[in-house]
Amino acid sequence: MTPVFCLPCSTGRNSMKNPLAVTVAVCLLTVLARGSAAQGAGAAGAPAAPASESSEAQAGQEARQAASLDLDQLAGMDVKVTSASKEEERLFEAPAAIFVLTGEDIRRGGFTTLPEALRMVPGLYVAQTNSHLWQVSARGFSDLDNNKMLVLVDGRSEYSPELGTVYWDVLDLPLENIERVEVIRGPGGTLWGENAVNGVINIITKSAEQMQGMLVSVSASVETGYATTVRYGGQIGQNVTYSLFGRASYWEPFESTFGGSGPDQFLLPQAGLRVDWTVSSKDTVSLESGGYDGRQGSTNFTGVPANYLVKGGDLEVRWKHTISERSSIETLAYCDWYTRFGAPGEKRNSCDLELQHSYQITPRQTLISGGSFFSTGDDLTPDPAAYRPERRRSTVITGFAQYDIKIIPDHLRVLAGAKLEHNDYTGFEYQPQGRLVWTPNRLNAFWTSVSRSVRVPSRNDSDLDLFTPAGVSNGEPVFQDVTGNPNLRSEHILASEVGYRVQPSAALSFDLALYYNRYNNLIIFSSPTIQVLPTGVVIASQFVNGPEAQTHGAELSAQWRPVRRWAISGSITETRGSASAMLATPLHLFNIQSRVDLPHKTEFDSALYHYSALALAANASNPSLPDQSVPTFNRIDVGVGWHFGSPWTASLWGRNLQSAKHVETRDDTVGDAAEQVPRSLALEILWRFKPEHGASQ
């Protein structure tokens, strides 16, 4: 489903048959409950015509038609806006802090894995914790329990309700399969559902049409690891296109601050399939399925390193149906299952069914409404911590509506929406939002929004039952008793945002977003109570809804093309807030990328990233541990790419050139060992064969 508020949804491509549906599609960004939403570009499977421009045959036909027009008719003909420029327009007028990372941005940066590509997104803080895990957050709260970001892949939620984490290691999608990543900072409550409190990362993969032919890629780095992808796409008859891939990646363990190699090696073989079917001029169906069976190295709190199983799969079907020129309906159904050992560990299976209807009431007003049913069941016995109950199934039912009106067409637009949901932890939750965008002319856009969103307690918050020995004190054994609280209320956020975009010239643009977030009922450990029992001393603590907190800040990004062959982009992110929010979040982030196109199809690219220091508090319960702070660092990446012979592309990248190794963040709950990210050199080679009349890749 495409995110709701007129954000780049590229549904223009899906509804190409129907010009009015295209206009409707402009306001389509379906963000549904519980991590649904966003399929975007060709997700439902665009029929024959490739994504952006008309195919060659259509172009030729149109040109012949143009030659048969007389001068007056030519002078009166409107220039058709291509989806690329529609996209730019939509991004420009979006009443939200949005950034779109394109497949080309990812390719050009020479990344081998997705979280690394997210570093350049304004407002995102990406910290690599070990060879295969990252924390990705926005607007504060980037500690290990980073639980306020929602991540979707083609509408499937990747947010685990056990702790609220996102397992980036198994989101090792072949980067050549990613069409775009839409990142929206700020609450996505109405649109994307609960737990999207600080933002949504919407990963959209290519349609089968865009993955035709054969592709083989190999990347190798002695310091960080190896990966290879093989992909093949074809057609069955006129209306069905498919693409399948296999991938294997191996990430080398990092060096620990204690010395010696950390236990964090990671091996992930995976495969995936996509089938797009154009059933009729009004219906498209898309099927995706994938699976992985990998191993992660971990000590799992035992101190003894071993390889633990990480495996899972998913199956998803989407159906887009055009009812009329003014209305269309999208249905999404998926099931996702995985087993994960190592800390955290869980077995989970989830299924989701969503429906979304968009209706253009008048050319100026659109109503989008829908609902979803999401059920997730887990077995937390693989986790080293204990839970009560060990197995639990929970259900979330939601309904939402969003109303969009162009009060002054091309100048003033207002959106208002709300989502109502019911879940097993806190009952009913209500998430409303209002947005406004004012575009006085094509060069300036102002937007503002107010929204309320919630984070529902995780399994850990609600059901943890941990009773462990914690040493000896004065000859008495000491125990730690940490329990969850089934009566917790949701965390609430009330977010106010303001933004401004300006394009002083075709080659220069700026985008500024300011925000103030007020948090209530944050879930924290209560102050411990000490009980002296005959068997020993028990330090007891429970999760409670705690005090308020706030964050506020600014995100500024710019794009500049001083000459045709040189593009520069950069962003500055400033974050401030209460101590609890800023524990592991840097105050300043800065990055700048330079891309130069050289003759003979060569590319020279470089990037600089600045991360200011983290002042992680000394471990309160064990003051003997050394200071946990992480110093400021600047990261420098330099790379060269070149195309030689038509199917071959290669790139050579030096990353983290600034130091032999460095720590990006620490796990402040488990002692002070940290894995260090090394300087690395990576070579990637890609071979691609496209059929003659295929789609673009």
Added chain:
Amino acid sequence: MKRGIHLILALVSMLPASRSASAQMDEYSIKAGYLYNFSKYVQWPEGTFLAPATPFVICIVGEDPFGGRLDQAIAGKTSGDARPLEVRRFKKADASGLRVCQMAFLSKSEMQRTAAIVDTLKNFPIFTVADFAPFAEIGGIADLRIDGTKVKVDLNMNAANRAKLKISGKLQQVASLVN
């Protein structure tokens, strides 16, 4: 009468209706249509062509933004004086090579060299056209510029006269005259 209908159609398309309901074409289909029309509404001086069957040559100088559109637009058609039409491409603006052209479309990739190219070609019977401003002001004959959502023509009559090209009244009427 035809003009009246066009006026009414233009008014209708301005009503607050869905923008996508009015007729639309790709930018470069429209521009290809214009180039073909220029070959019909402009007269080249006597002696430009060696023989009655000598083709009328349209040249694209620099990076080709048309895709296959220009070739498709002229396929099977003839110029104003019934000559076959031909498209030739020049990667670089080489003045001596361009003398075979009756019409020369300068791509945006040649923006930096425009003044030099226009200067070299100005006395030859070549209809110079581009789609970036201020081509007509600096000596090019026609500029296909985007005005709102439409493609309009700017004509530099002085440049046309210097090139000894006669521009029909019809084309002058549709275009904006810059000089």
